[in-house]
Amino acid sequence: MEKILISTVGLGIIAPFAFPIITKLSENLRNIIAVIITGLIFIFNCILMQNSFSTQATYNITFIPLMDLTLRVDALSAFMATVSSLTSLVIIIYSIDYISHYENRTEYYTMVVLFIGAMMGLVYSTNLIWMYIFWEITGFVSWRLVGFFRSDKDTLKANKTILITVFGAIVMLAGILYVGLKYDTFDMRELVGKELDMTAGFLILAGILSKSAILPFSTWLPDAGVAPSTVTALLHAAVLVKIGTFAYAKLFGTVFLIPVEFNYTVLIIAGITAIVSGGAALVDTDIKRIIAYSTISQLSFIFLGLAVGTQQAFYGAILYILMHSVAKASLFLCAGIIEQKTHTKDITKMGGLIKTMPLTALSFALSAFSVMGLPPFGGFFAKFLVMKGAVETNDIIIILMFFIGTTMTTLYLSRLFYYIFLGNEKINSPEEGSPTMVASVLFMAFLGLLLGIMISYPSSYAEMISNTLYIGGIVK
Amino acid sequence: MNEINTTSANIMMIPIILPLICGIMILFISEKTKYVREFFSILVTLVSFWACLKIFKLGPNSELVINWFSSYTLNFKLDYLSLFLISSVSMFSLLISIYSISIENKGNPKIFYFLLLLTQAASAGVVLSDSLLMLLFFWESMVIMLYLFVYISSDKPQTRATALKTFLINGISDIAMMIGIAMVYYITSTFSMTEISKTKIIMSGWGTFSFFLILVGTLTKAGAFPFHTWIPQAALHSNAPFMAYIPAAIDKLLGIYFLARITLYIYQINQTVQIILMSIGAITIIAAVMMAFIQSDYKKLLSYHAVSQTGYMILGISSLNPVGIAGGLFHMINHASYKSCLFMTAGSVEKQTGINDISRLGGLFSRMPVTAICFIISAAAISGIAPLNGFFSKELVYKGSLMTGYNIFFYAAEIGSILTLASFLKLGHSVFFGKINDNLKETKEAPLSVLIPMIALAVICIVFGFGAHLPISKLIYPSVTTLGYSTQVELAGFHFDNLFLISMVVIIIALSNHLIGFSITGKAHKASDHIHFAPIFHSLYDWAEKGYFDLYEISKKLFRSFSNILFKIDRFFDMLIDKLPSTITLKISSQVSSIHRGIYNYYMLAIFLFAVIYMMYLGGIKW
Helix, strand or coil: CHHHHHHHHHHHHHHHHHHHHHHHHCHHHHHHHHHHHHHHHHHHHHHHHHCCCCCCCEEEECCCCCCCEEEECCHHHHHHHHHHHHHHHHHHHHHHHHCCCCCCHHHHHHHHHHHHHHHHHHHHECEHHHHHHHHHHHHHHHHHHHCCCCCHHHHHHHHHHHHHHHHHHHHHHHHHHHHHHHHCCCEHHHHCCCECCHHHHHHHHHHHHHHCCCCCCCCHHHHHHHCCHHHHHHHHHHCHHHHHHHHHHHHHHHHCEEEHHHHHHHHHHHHHHHHHHHHHHHHCCEHHHHHHHHHHHHHHHHHHHHHHCCHHHHHHHHHHHHHHHHHHHHHHHHHHHHHHHHCCCEHHHCCCHHHHCHHHHHHHHHHHHHHHCCCCCHHHHHHHHHHHHHHHCCCHHHHHHHHHHHHHHHHHHHHHHHHHHCCCCCCCCCCCCCHHHHHHHHHHHHHHHHHHHCCHHHHHHHHHHHHHHCCCCEEC | CCCCCHHHHHHCCHHHHHHHHHHHHHCCCCCCCCCHHHHHHHHHHHHHHHHHHHHHHHCCCEEEEEEEECCEEEEEEECHHHHHHHHHHHHHHHHHHHHHCCCHHHCCHHHHHHHHHHHHHHHHHHHHECEHHHHHHHHHHHHHHHHHHHHCCCCCHHHHHHHHHHHHHHHHHHHHHHHHHHHHHHHHCCCEHHHHHHHCEECCCHHHHHHHHHHHHHHHHHCCCCCCCHHHHHHHHCCHHHHHHHHHHHHHHHHHHHHHHHHHHHEECCHHHHHHHHHHHHHHHHHHHHHHHHCCEHHHHHHHHHHHHHHHHHHHHHCCCHHHHHHHHHHHHHHHHHHHHHHHHHHHHHHHHCCCEHHHCCCCCCCCHHHHHHHHHHHHHHCCCCCCHHHHHHHHHHHHHHHCCCHHHHHHHHHHHHHHHHHHHHHHHHHHCCCCCHHHCCCCCCCHHHHHHHHHHHHHHHHHHHCCHHHHHHHHHHHHHHCCCCCCCCCCCCCCCHHHHHHHHHHHHHHHHHHHHHHHHCCHHHCCHHHHCCHHHHHHHHHHHCCCCCHHHHHHHHHHHHHHHHHHHHHHHHHHHHHHHHHHHHHHHHHHHHHCCCCHHHHHHHHHHHHHHHHHHHCCCCC
């Protein structure tokens, strides 16, 4: 089990450096190897997840004192790793066709696989310092990938992305040092049940909010839409932005005890974000910016579930991470097909695409239903559980904010669908995307449906996570 | 305690599982086959209906609990009320399956029958669920079906806009209901309606709040004011089978069913709430019937009546006495049968003539006698003419509302009746009587598949009228007792009392109104013009037609400006974290770089000053 653990992390971090050499031999070989590596990581994670309740594999590499790289599997990290690697796998398969006619393909694959490796490292490491290091690697990768197209505008947006997230991360580092020096350890296993004061809490929170694009650090996410759609799907919908929610769940849900006002502040911030980004999504006309705003608003629902402070809401939030990753990745990938075939991102210039791209439209609709939280899609259960959490706060302001937030979700997604697929036909002869691309989005869309119909499997796992790990710690 | 019946527990799953599986199977039936889908669907609905009849024999009172997820379970529970509902749902599914065979404008038949069966399964799920969460699951899943039903009707942009409106109104009201149900759980720590009904939720704090949130969902489903506006629009842009199936039958059945459940079963509502509910009922009756009166589109006119009749049911249920409740429930099934029948006649006329505009129709009685007779029977029933079913249920509602002591609601209901009859006189007169247009002379009667369901429903209107005793004692009264009410008053039966005399007066007023209107203009379809263009009404109608009273249009505008403000806030935050820091950094660095000019004198001075200050510090100078 330990070997599987270290290869899950090691594979993604070391292998990509061989890509430039492999490319010299054959491009196809590189693509296949990238898919195989991601597939292996996914399979390894499945194995780890299956055993995560019985044996908790640990792997230790000794460095200087306080900074041992310790990898350890627990149910929450195994779940997060599996969800991330699953969506990454689908996105990589989709990339083969999507990225094939752009430049810098080798860099693309190197960075994407490196990102997956860093993500695994981040998820599994129990040392806060190492978590920060992997955190910064994902930031660096994100910088390279957002600026993939290299025009001035793209690099500007890429700089914005990295500046905001790195600023947050450095603030978080200060928080981590503060805590680590106070308790004389950076190992999360030893920190369980320790109290965290407001200062350290907010320092760490700044990093989390900037990574997960919550107000006031949210606007880099819509701007990062200049990246290729696969990158937006991978980084800005399914995996990277979930790092923040994961860190919140891990640190404030299963490790530290926090003051009750802290959670309440997070709830208010999340509520405002849900409304503001929902409103922005109703106004913007760029397809990818709208989906990015929708990601921001959905992320705030995850924070709602995490910050309510009950086991049920916590497990709702974990389900939400899964359902949203699947559905939102599919939406961005659909946007990728649409963007490639219509050569525009402006939804007012689209319309009537349901006739020419029926399968994309179907996947888009199914995924949008899941994000809206309509039964029988998986999103319904997640949304219901976090809304139930909102009610349990017994606070009318929170309830109203998220009521409006949910309403806006329905509004902007139906507006988006209406503009793109219904409306009047304006573009001549667009065609359906390539089979691999359409198959990927259909797979994701039906996965969302399947997760809803077979809800007992993901939910029982998520519930076990929250039953075994959640300490719901509030300092009295 | 009633004994739990395991056989009927197994049989009650048939109306849910069978249509669900077969509905998905229909998608895989080849496009080339003819009538296979249709007969498949008829077979499925027939079996479901048979299953319901079987349960009637075995007796309800059965339960089935299946693990769902986490600690939540799927609680299927069958009592008299849900048995009554599930039989009606199956019956309407069967009739619509037959009716739709030869209606061409229903959209792609594959999708249509798929949706029909799925809707049946979901509505069966709603009425059989004892758990509120499970009810919400089935209830909310119908939004997608509703959207697609409208969407597949035609390719026109208006249809798409209507489909979107349908989706949004229903979807958003379901969100309200979701939060309401979450609150119920917060208050009672259970989703089971049976458990909640033992203690009932009282009207205070979260209790009231959750009641109104759930009420929004319920009223939207039932199509009551002010959440009804998608129905008339759908009538214009969709097809007759859909209108006969969902807004006329299924939605009313489910909406009123759940309204009865919440107001009578799981909440202990107080007088204020009762008055609010009764006012909603009265406003729905008057506002919708006023609009119906002036319409000139066959289906749109009917759709406004579908809204207005909901008011009677709400009025009956919220009277909170057994007579009124029985009236409300009886009216629910009666309305479903005659309104479904009326929409079917509209579809029949549309199919044979291609026309929906009543000003271009006329004299069809001789050409389509069966359709015309079915129309006359069901129109008489909806207008509450004795001794058809509508008469009896309206009587009960009147009695119930009089018993509450708030007579104003009774008057509202009676005014509604006058206008209902008047508008049906206008409709019937202009479609089936009068002079026939030349281009309609060749019109033939509709095919048998269209006629059979219409005749069946017309027969129900008569049987439930003359033999009102049967449905009241077998269906309605057991349902009322399920809800925890009982009475010694004889509910069925014909009384020569004041209410009967008033109904005569209603008929006379409506008739004379029609004759006045007809004699002024000389055209049957303009028989409402004397009210339509009367001074105050004229402007009111104008505003209504422009959508000034449409909650959807109002909130659309509100949300547009609201989101513009929010977008500005978002841009403000962007400025705060993007523009502001970068300008400040640029300013500072340009200032700092302006010091570094490469002039050694300055550097030497700086070093010297620093050295002096440092030495002073080391020398122990206190600051």
